[in-house]
Amino acid sequence: MDRRTFIALAGTGLVGTLLDGCGGGGGSSTGNPVATALDGHHTDGQDGDSTQPPATGGSAPATGGSGKSRVIVIGGGMAGATVAKYLRLWGDAVDVTLIEQQPTYTACIMSSLVLTGQRTLANQTYNYDTLRSRYGINTVFDEVVSIDPVATTVTLASGGTLAADRIVMAPGIEFDVVPGLGTSNKMPHAWKAGPQTTLLASQLNAMQPGGVVIVTVPMAPYRCPPGPYERACLLADWLQANKPGSKLIVLDANPDFVVEKPNFSSAFSSLYGGIIEYHANAEVTQVDPATMTLTTAAGTIRGDVVNLIPRQRAGALVTKMGLNNATGGRFAGVDVLSYASTVPGAGTVHIIGDSCATTPCMFKPDQRGTVGSPLR
Structure with missing residues (x-):
């Protein structure tokens, strides 16, 4: 359906x-x-x-x-x-x-x-x-x-x-509280449409070509399971056209794609293979908005724009x-x-x-x- x-x-x-x-x-x-x-x-x-x-x-x-x-x-x-x-x-x-x-x-x-x-x-x-x-x-x-x-x-x-x-x-x-985030708006979730949506849009537009965008996928269950993967594809397509040389890192807290794996894995590896980097089992445990870094089970990763979607x-x-x-x-x-x-x-x-x-x-x-x- x-x-x-x-x-x-x-x-x-x-x-x-x-x-x-x-x-x-x-x-x-x-x-x-x-x-x-x-x-x-x-x-x-x-x-x-x-x-x-x-x-x-x-x-x-x-x-x-x-x-x-x-x-x-x-x-x-x-x-x-x-x-x-x-x-x-x-x-x-x-x-x-x-x-x-x-x-x-x-x-x-x-x-x-x-x-x-x-x-x-x-x-x-x-x-x-x-x-x-x-x-x-x-x-x-x-x-x-x-x-x-x-x-x-x-x-x-x-x-x-x-x-x-x-x-x-x-x-x-x-949303759950993300350790280290505090009241900072430097890592918007934009998962409730409103001011955070326009904030994230402005951050993306201000990023220089060759930058790094991070999209996090929270531990399931969460609102609209395909949503983070869809957003990653949408942003990868936009980066390809508007920010050449940029990379998009998907940090998935789950052990694998939670829905539509054949579609999204194909898009990530083929259609946007030169842009998207996917990490499973990468739950965010701590963030530092000052340095734009996220601590995860897969290591510490830094981004120029971070779309942090909490649990x-x-x-x-x-x-x-x-x-x-x-x-x-x-x-x-x-x-x-x-x-x-x-x-x-x-x-x-x-x-x-x-x-x-x-x-x-x-x-x-x-x-x-x-x-x-x-x-x-």
């Missing part, structure tokens, strides 16, 4: 489960993954639906007086926005409130093209206007500080409490609420059909996207798969 269509299919399956419990109807929608979630409504007006009226601020969440079943979705990324949209598409019997900290979303998918100048960050940025105006989704721009799985309520940083019949959590990922875990709210009961406490265990939490007493909480660990979506280094949402 094309992993970039996975979120639409996964969202559809989850929606069916939720609606069975909430009494919803039916419907469908197709399109590319970003458009599926947000209907391509860019903040700069590009590729969007210009007929949709602008919306300002957040609309009020459902109070329960309508008689509809209520679902609260936490997190407005690809997974959260998609399930919120599909819940509304499948019938008007469900009132959906989407809680997101930021009024705009910067899509990770295709964000590596910002590094090579083929896209801009503005191309990657979307707002939630269409979800409100076309699909009737309530939006609250606030931070969820806690949830109560028994009462099915969420508490906001602003002090409010919202109640629902079901809670869907899609809080994304957090990952479920979003902080999942851990805070004790729902991180899978993959060594890194991700949330869920029922493979309903995405309901497998933590006793938390069955009304569904965890989707990069924070969850499901059989087809989480993997060990010798297995294929993706981590929750396939969007990087």
Whole structure:
């Protein structure tokens, strides 16, 4: 399956489960993954639906007086926005409130093209206007500080409490602390699209021809397993055209390519054989931003530009609420059909996207798969 269509299919399956419990109807929608979630409504007006009226601020969440079943979705990324949209598409019997900290979303998918100048960050940025105006989704721009799985309520940083019949959590990922990195921004991960993406792009552009770029691959599981290898190929192609004589070193913490080995190993050794140098079992144990060096099991290596992608875990709210009961406490265990939490007493909480660990979506280094949402 094309992993970039996975979120639409996964969202559809989850929606069916939720609606069975909430009494919803039916419907469908197709399109590319970003458009599926947000209907391509860019903040700069590009590729969007210009007929949709602008919306300002957040609309009020459902109070329960309508008689509809209520679902609260936490997190407005690809997974959260998609399930919120599909819940509304499948019938008007469900009132959906989407809680997101930021009024705009910067899509990770295709964000590596910002590094090579083929896209801009503005191309990657979307707002939630269409979800409100076309699909009737309530939006609250606030931070969820806690949830109560028994009462099915969420508490906001602003002090409010919202109640629902079901809670869907899609809080994304957090990164492990890299020893020695501190607060330095000299080794950006750019694994959450945003300021670090433009920072890494500027570092690449400023590098002199003949320089060394390092891309690290974290220990699995992590968001979008093919992503680091894809980025390495993309950058190698860009270096070949724009920075002659340069080299790209891939430091893979895993014992081998975690996905699509025939494709990536062929690209690394043949297509970009004179540019890419691949090291397996090269987990980064220490970094020194001052000297741009990384200490690994394969030795100490220096680069002019370092794309340091740390190891990952479920979003902080999942851990805070004790729902991180899978993959060594890194991700949330869920029922493979309903995405309901497998933590006793938390069955009304569904965890989707990069924070969850499901059989087809989480993997060990010798297995294929993706981590929750396939969007990087």
